[in-house]
Amino acid sequence: MIPEIGHIFLIITFVASIMQILFWIYNINSFHGFTVNILKKSALINFLLIMSSFFILTYSFIISDFSLLLVSNNSHSLKPLIYKISGVWGNHEGSLLLWVLILSAFTFLVSKKNSNINPKLLSSIIGVQTLILSLFLAFILFTSNPFERVETLPLDGRGLNPLLQDPGLALHPPMLYIGYVGLSVAFSFAVGALIIGEINREWAQQMMPWITIAWSALTIGIALGSWWAYYELGWGGWWFWDPVENASFMPWLIATALLHSVRVLEKKLVLVNWIILLSILAFSFSLLGTFIVRSGLLTSVHAFASDPSRGVFILIILAIAIGGPLILYAFKSSSFKEQKMQFNILSKESAILINNLFLTTATATVLIGTLYPLFLDAFNGNKISIGPAYYNATFAPIMAPVVFLMAIAPLLNWGQHQQKNLSKKFIFLIITTFFGIICLCIMEQSSLFALICGSLSIWLFSGVVTDIIAKIKEAKIKFNKLSQVFFFISKINLGIHIAHIGVAVFLAGVTGEQFYKTEYNGRKNIGDFFDVGEKSLEFKKIEMLDGPNYKSQTATFNLLNDGKVINVLKPEKRFYPTEQSQTTEAAILSDFLGDTYLVLGDGNKEIGWSIRVYFNPLISWIWGGACLMALGGLVSILQNRKYRKIIK
Amino acid sequence: MLKSINMIMLLFCLVLTMSQYTLLAETSNSGENFIINKTREISQNIKCLVCQNQSIDESNSEIAKDLKVLIKNKLKNGVSDDEIYNFLRDRYGDSILLKPPLKTNTILLWFLPFIILVFGSFFVIRFFKSNYK
Numbered sequence: 001m002i003p004e005i006g007h008i009f010l011i012i013t014f015v016a017s018i019m020q021i022l023f024w025i026y027n028i029n030s031f032h033g034f035t036v037n038i039l040k041k042s043a044l045i046n047f048l049l050i051m052s053s054f055f056i057l058t059y060s061f062i063i064s065d066f067s068l069l070l071v072s073n074n075s076h077s078l079k080p081l082i083y084k085i086s087g088v089w090g091n092h093e094g095s096l097l098l099w100v101l102i103l104s105a106f107t108f109l110v111s112k113k114n115s116n117i118n119p120k121l122l123s124s125i126i127g128v129q130t131l132i133l134s135l136f137l138a139f140i141l142f143t144s145n146p147f148e149r150v151e152t153l154p155l156d157g158r159g160l161n162p163l164l165q166d167p168g169l170a171l172h173p174p175m176l177y178i179g180y181v182g183l184s185v186a187f188s189f190a191v192g193a194l195i196i197g198e199i200n201r202e203w204a205q206q207m208m209p210w211i212t213i214a215w216s217a218l219t220i221g222i223a224l225g226s227w228w229a230y231y232e233l234g235w236g237g238w239w240f241w242d243p244v245e246n247a248s249f250m251p252w253l254i255a256t257a258l259l260h261s262v263r264v265l266e267k268k269l270v271l272v273n274w275i276i277l278l279s280i281l282a283f284s285f286s287l288l289g290t291f292i293v294r295s296g297l298l299t300s301v302h303a304f305a306s307d308p309s310r311g312v313f314i315l316i317i318l319a320i321a322i323g324g325p326l327i328l329y330a331f332k333s334s335s336f337k338e339q340k341m342q343f344n345i346l347s348k349e350s351a352i353l354i355n356n357l358f359l360t361t362a363t364a365t366v367l368i369g370t371l372y373p374l375f376l377d378a379f380n381g382n383k384i385s386i387g388p389a390y391y392n393a394t395f396a397p398i399m400a401p402v403v404f405l406m407a408i409a410p411l412l413n414w415g416q417h418q419q420k421n422l423s424k425k426f427i428f429l430i431i432t433t434f435f436g437i438i439c440l441c442i443m444e445q446s447s448l449f450a451l452i453c454g455s456l457s458i459w460l461f462s463g464v465v466t467d468i469i470a471k472i473k474e475a476k477i478k479f480n481k482l483s484q485v486f487f488f489i490s491k492i493n494l495g496i497h498i499a500h501i502g503v504a505v506f507l508a509g510v511t512g513e514q515f516y517k518t519e520y521n522g523r524k525n526i527g528d529f530f531d532v533g534e535k536s537l538e539f540k541k542i543e544m545l546d547g548p549n550y551k552s553q554t555a556t557f558n559l560l561n562d563g564k565v566i567n568v569l570k571p572e573k574r575f576y577p578t579e580q581s582q583t584t585e586a587a588i589l590s591d592f593l594g595d596t597y598l599v600l601g602d603g604n605k606e607i608g609w610s611i612r613v614y615f616n617p618l619i620s621w622i623w624g625g626a627c628l629m630a631l632g633g634l635v636s637i638l639q640n641r642k643y644r645k646i647i648k
Numbered sequence: 649m650l651k652s653i654n655m656i657m658l659l660f661c662l663v664l665t666m667s668q669y670t671l672l673a674e675t676s677n678s679g680e681n682f683i684i685n686k687t688r689e690i691s692q693n694i695k696c697l698v699c700q701n702q703s704i705d706e707s708n709s710e711i712a713k714d715l716k717v718l719i720k721n722k723l724k725n726g727v728s729d730d731e732i733y734n735f736l737r738d739r740y741g742d743s744i745l746l747k748p749p750l751k752t753n754t755i756l757l758w759f760l761p762f763i764i765l766v767f768g769s770f771f772v773i774r775f776f777k778s779n780y781k
Contacts, residue, residue, distance in 0.1 A: 235706045236706065240702075242701050343779060353772055353775065353776075357765070357769065364760070365761040368761060372754075376753060382742065383742065383743040384745075385695045385748070386757075387693065388692075388703075389692075389693055390746075390747055390748065398761065601708050
């Protein structure tokens with residue numbers, strides 16, 4: 001009975017959302033607050049109904065109600081509680097319900113926090129959000145109903161794919177979806193502006209915190225996914241240019257471009273058309289990202305529960321949600337009045353423009369790399385594969401200038417005012433970078449690309465340091481008064497600096513992992529000693545252990561340095577009887593300077609086991625850098641009083 | 649301003665010479681190590697056909713192991729990189745190469761990103777010109 005209530009809630013929300021849309025369209029030209037108030041109330045009701053429905057589904061998972069098809073297909077009574085809960089979104093139907101839950105939450109929050117903007121714009125924003133909501137609810141109700149019952153009650157569930165039974169992956173989809181769906185707010189702001197044909201600087205200020213939240217969540221979501229792939233798949237890598245990874249990376253790139261260009265619009269009414277287009281594109285890529293995983297269009301390790309029969313519905317949604325606004329854009333975009341830009345070549349504006357050029361080109365590159373094999377196959381049946389080598393040759397050189405500019409742009413002024421101490425700052429930046437590069441060359445022998453990558457990281461780091469020092473000097477604060485210095489630093493645009501440092505840290509990690517990684521392969525048996533680089537490993541034993549819902553083959557290795565045991569590594573192979581599948585649990589010894597990564601392969605007592613050992617220098621900096629970027633986003637929201645008013 | 653541009657140029661030259669020095673040091677490796685590194689380099693560009701989006705370097709499957717041994721043996725016999733790639737391509741088709749070869753059907757794949765960049769730059773420059781104070 002309880003699941004039926006959840007189902008009915010969804011149906012009610014769907015019907016109500018269609019009525020709300022009709023109500024909004026009917027009143028689209030009315031100015032009075034009555035329309036907005038109705039739409040605001042209904043946003044709250046939509047949110048509460050979908051949340052109840054989501055909780056009902058979660059409840060069914062927790063009590064293992066196997067009369068629900070979804071639960072019996074994706075859960076098991078023996079599964080730990082946390083994976084029973086994360087199992088809710090570990091499948092197609094449940095993850096879509098999570099998607100609409102987040103969407104309705106965002107709609108409600110926007111209607112509450114942005115109540116001081118033009119009521120006509122606000123009602124359009126809520127209207128567009130509700131339109132997206134109704135499309136997704138239709139998709140859920142007609143093709144992917146999470147509350148479908150089974151015909152005969154099974155004895156137990158079929159379990160969740162063991163690869164997904166993991167704390168990192170429990171959080172990965174919600175974070176990613178907050179990112180994807182958060183971008184819908186920017187989309188609705190853009191479409192709203194197109195509908196009312198009016199835009200101002202306040203529009204940008206109101207939109208900014210939402211983009212920043214979405215961007216931060218997306219950063220964390222992608223980082224979690226990458227971290228999960230690193231420790232769970234046992235391949236030793238962290239990014240595979242897998243189509244599904246690309247699907248989440250493209251909205252991130254566009255959102256990054258948007259995040260920067262909106263700052264220009266906050267200052268002056270310029271680049272209006274471009275920013276509206278970017279807002280529409282960012283969410284379009286989010287939709288594409290959501291559906292690329294779901295439609296079965298692309299095969300990938302992540303593409304669980306794909307069903308081609310849903311494809312048509314997906315295409316219809318994409319056509320309405322992307323095509324509609326683009327047509328509207330084509331007709332209305334020329335109506336916006338823009339101010340004359342009037343900027344210096346050496347200004348933040350021009351740097352951000354170039355940043356946008358390169359970021360959108362980079363997005364296009366990833367899109368081409370992801371979809372080209374599909375189109376070629378459909379066009380003439382030729383099959384090609386695109387691996388990291390393609391992206392190294394195209395994506396990397398396009399992104400390198402972005403990082404190069406990232407160090408310089410914060411040093412420049414807005415607008416047309418000539419900088420006073422610019423050349424001094426540049427000289428400081430160049431000299432510090434130069435010393436950094438020399439240190440790099442002395443410490444490690446490196447190839448040209450390693451040097452470029454490492455230098456960019458140092459360059460960016462120096463850029464941020466230069467900027468902070470210059471600002472302290474300009475404020476005439478003495479460096480020996482530390483408390484004053486810290487107080488001052490806490491008052492400048494700290495968010496941007498933290499995020500940029502995050503990119504520098506990330507790049508340092510990439511340099512270490514890409515160019516200084518070492519690997520050893522071999523077949524070893526119990527009792528073997530073998531050297532791996534400067535250290536050596538001793539294969540102690542291998543044993544069978546029982547986990548909560550799996551059986552594990554656990555090997556024990558001693559890591560020795562100069563004959564002394566410095567650590568014990570326990571790689572596992574797990575067998576999940578319910579799901580009839582196996583996972584590899586690498587033993588990872590992680591510290592600040594690098595990881596030792598040991599994978600146990602197939603084997604037996606006669607022939608030994610195949611063993612892989614990787615030394616991945618600085619690899620944890622990759623995720624550390626991503627966390628700093630996201631933190632930077634959050635700090636910038638908290639710090640900026642303009643935004644704080646909106647969020648509070 | 650001019651001073652700092654000169655500085656950049658000087659620095660760039662220095663870095664370039666330094667990196668060339670380090671590059672030379674690396675290529676002088678030969679013998680057993682050279683073959684192992686070369687095998688890894690090539691196998692990173694070969695797709696494991698039974699896996700999903702993995703190179704044979706990353707994969708532990710039987711076919712990946714066989715191919716790695718095959719590449720290593722060919723390298724020991726003095727076969728060049730290109731010949732190895734061509735051999736594998738003739739045997740398994742284009743899709744085994746993770747770096748698609750430049751042919752008529754992949755021209756767009758390789759050049760479209762840069763064409764977009766050039767077009768974009770054109771717009772940005774035009775925008776600069778019309779808005780420069």
